[in-house]
Every structure is written in C-alpha cells, then in structure tokens.
Amino acid sequence: MHAIHRLLAVAIVIEPLAAIAQQPQASLASQPTNWQGVSADITEFKRKGNTLSVRLRLRDDGGKDVYVSFSYDKCYLLDAGAGKKYQVLKDDAGAAIAAVNAGNDEWRETIKAGQSQTIWMKFPTPPATVKSVSLSIDNTPPFDDLAIQDAP
Numbered sequence: 001m002h003a004i005h006r007l008l009a010v011a012i013v014i015e016p017l018a019a020i021a022q023q024p025q026a027s028l029a030s031q032p033t034n035w036q037g038v039s040a041d042i043t044e045f046k047r048k049g050n051t052l053s054v055r056l057r058l059r060d061d062g063g064k065d066v067y068v069s070f071s072y073d074k075c076y077l078l079d080a081g082a083g084k085k086y087q088v089l090k091d092d093a094g095a096a097i098a099a100v101n102a103g104n105d106e107w108r109e110t111i112k113a114g115q116s117q118t119i120w121m122k123f124p125t126p127p128a129t130v131k132s133v134s135l136s137i138d139n140t141p142p143f144d145d146l147a148i149q150d151a152p
Helices: 002-022
Strands: 029-032 038-048 051-060 066-071 076-079 084-087 106-111 116-124 132-137 140-147
Touching: 029 140, 038 132, 038 140, 051 106, 084 116, 106 116
Parallel strands: none
Antiparallel strands: 029 038, 038 051, 051 116, 066 106, 076 084, 076 132, 132 140
C-alpha cells in the first residue's frame, strides 16, 4: 500500500513540472518575418562573459507549412551609438557558433503549420556600458533597441 502512495505522490509532483517544461518561453520581442505566416520571437538576449546569446523562436501561425532558410552571415548586432557591427561568432573551422543544420553558416527547416522551431546564435558581447542594440536576422525586419540582459 505504501508503494502506491509513493507512486501517487511522485505523479502529483511530476505532472505539474512536465506542464511547466512544455510552456513556451516568454518573448522579449516579437514581430512578423518576410516568410508568409511566420513570426519571430526573441526569447533570450543575454550577455555572459564575452558572449551574447540569442534564442529565437520561429512560429508558423499561417495555415500551411513554410520552408525557412537563412544564412548566419546575414545576422548581426548593431550598436548604433558606437557605429559598431557584431557578426555571429565562428569556430576555428569557420562554422557559425549557432544552430546550424546546413553547411557551416545556414539554417533550413520546414516549419509545420501551428508549430515552432527555436534556434540560437552567439555573438561577441558589446561593452558592459552598452545596454541595448539592434538585432538583424536574414529575411526579418530588425529588432531595434533590444535590452541586453546581463547574466548573474
């Protein structure tokens, strides 16, 4: 009988945790893209050490599947105040430090209607005195004045 009670107790604790894990991350900024029916949500824009991490969720809110393809060579941060552009970081082999699934610097995927895909990319961090920058992503209008979150 005690084993059944323990099993129930575990199920009561795990079920709410699973529901929390399935909830999408809140957006820091959102906007439509140039892919029909697809919106882009910035879910992380965090500076830690010498890198700035970006998480981007692409949502297909249209009624049909959409093929999305872009190059990280066309993604960058812009510090307008300093007139400085920051490209996606690359490793020693020249591959983008990002969610790459096609070659060294591209991401391609068909996003099913009603579904989303989360990708990530790493940039060199602007100086600590810079509190916001613009993010440009291939085939998407720029996200202007994004506040940089500083990691603890």
